[in-house]
Amino acid sequence: MGTQGQHTVPVSFVLGASGAAGQALVEELRIGAGGQGGRVIAHLREGSPRTPDLVQQFEGCGAEVLISPFETLALRAALQELRPSHLFILHGTTRRRAKAEGIQGDPYKLVDLALTRVALAACEGLTNLPRVLYLSAQGTRPRARSPYFRARFEAEESVRASGLPYTIARAPLIHRTYRSDPRPAESLGGSALGLLASTLRAVGCKQRAAHIAPIQPAELARGLIHAAFNYTTLSRVLEAGELRDERPIHRADPIPATRRDDARH
Numbered sequence: 634m635g636t637q638g639q640h641t642v643p644v645s646f647v648l649g650a651s652g653a654a655g656q657a658l659v660e661e662l663r664i665g666a667g668g669q670g671g672r673v674i675a676h677l678r679e680g681s682p683r684t685p686d687l688v689q690q691f692e693g694c695g696a697e698v699l700i701s702p703f704e705t706l707a708l709r710a711a712l713q714e715l716r717p718s719h720l721f722i723l724h725g726t727t728r729r730r731a732k733a734e735g736i737q738g739d740p741y742k743l744v745d746l747a748l749t750r751v752a753l754a755a756c757e758g759l760t761n762l763p764r765v766l767y768l769s770a771q772g773t774r775p776r777a778r779s780p781y782f783r784a785r786f787e788a789e790e791s792v793r794a795s796g797l798p799y800t801i802a803r804a805p806l807i808h809r810t811y812r813s814d815p816r817p818a819e820s821l822g823g824s825a826l827g828l829l830a831s832t833l834r835a836v837g838c839k840q841r842a843a844h845i846a847p848i849q850p851a852e853l854a855r856g857l858i859h860a861a862f863n864y865t866t867l868s869r870v871l872e873a874g875e876l877r878d879e880r881p882i883h884r885a886d887p888i889p890a891t892r893r894d895d896a897r898h
């Protein structure tokens with residue numbers, strides 16, 4: 634196995650860059666982080682339907698775009714050449730999307746879990762090991778009844794067992810105004826959770842509200858950057874409240890400024 638932490642300027646490699654979370658992350662790394670997010674490579678899988686628009690969008694904010702198959706060998710070659718300090722794994726599917734792509738069987742096993750393992754396998758044998766930020770979901774736990782959460786937990790376990798430095802971020806429902814594929818159940822669930830969170834906040838249950846309220850993609854992106862670039866979050870699973878702008882300070886904070894590994898500071 635190689636070594637980690639030999640990079641001076643961060644190099645972020647983003648899988649799932651075309652998604653709502655991925656787009657916000659690329660933008661936040663390049664622009665929101667005060668331009669200190671370093672070099673950012675947005676990975677688009679070959680044949681992704683929104684490629685031309687996204688290339689323009691990403692290059693417009695100073696990110697680089699890599700279009701390649703989401704496969705171990707292709708990814709390993711890219712990682713070997715680009716030597717990222719951070720690997721963000723943000724891909725995932727839905728039943729509807731998987732069906733439209735002709736994927737037969739459990740989509741969460743075949744896409745969410747299997748491609749996470751592909752990304753981890755691509756890191757095997759690298760000289761410089763990237764730190765992995767895995768975007769998981771609130772509610773993920775062992776022996777969950779839902780196939781989605783079971784696959785997420787297995788993916789988390791694969792990340793933990795990979796030997797790579799990692800942080801797992803269990804995001805709450807992502808609230809967004811734009812969606813390429815309409816998801817009425819998600820929108821309805823988001824509105825209901827938003828309402829419940831406001832009520833909880835009004836009666837003083839701020840922590841509970843921070844746990845369940847939907848999160849805007851840009852706020853999530855800032856939370857992911859904080860999670861990925863700090864020592865205190867290494868080898869940890871962060872729950873929803875810790876991904877928000879107003880996150881509680883972890884008891885290991887504050888760390889001396891000289892040891893801070895945060896792209897924004």
Ligand SMILES: NC(=O)c1ccc[n+]([C@@H]2O[C@H](COP(=O)([O-])OP(=O)(O)OC[C@H]3O[C@@H](n4cnc5c(N)ncnc54)[C@H](OP(=O)(O)O)[C@@H]3O)[C@@H](O)[C@H]2O)c1
Pocket residue numbers: 648649650651652653654655678680681682683703723724725726730734744745748768769770771803804805806807808
């Ligand atoms: N949405 C939420 O509320 C929420 C909450 C917590 C966690 N999460 C998890 O976080 C992840 C990202 O969420 P999001 O809202 O950004 O999702 P999204 O907008 O649906 O984006 C999904 C990403 O996964 C990629 N993808 C989908 N199917 C693929 C396949 N067969 N092979 C390779 N790549 C594929 C997409 O690439 P293309 O553009 O090429 O299709 C896109 O980059 C998801 O896995 C989701 O489970 C979501």
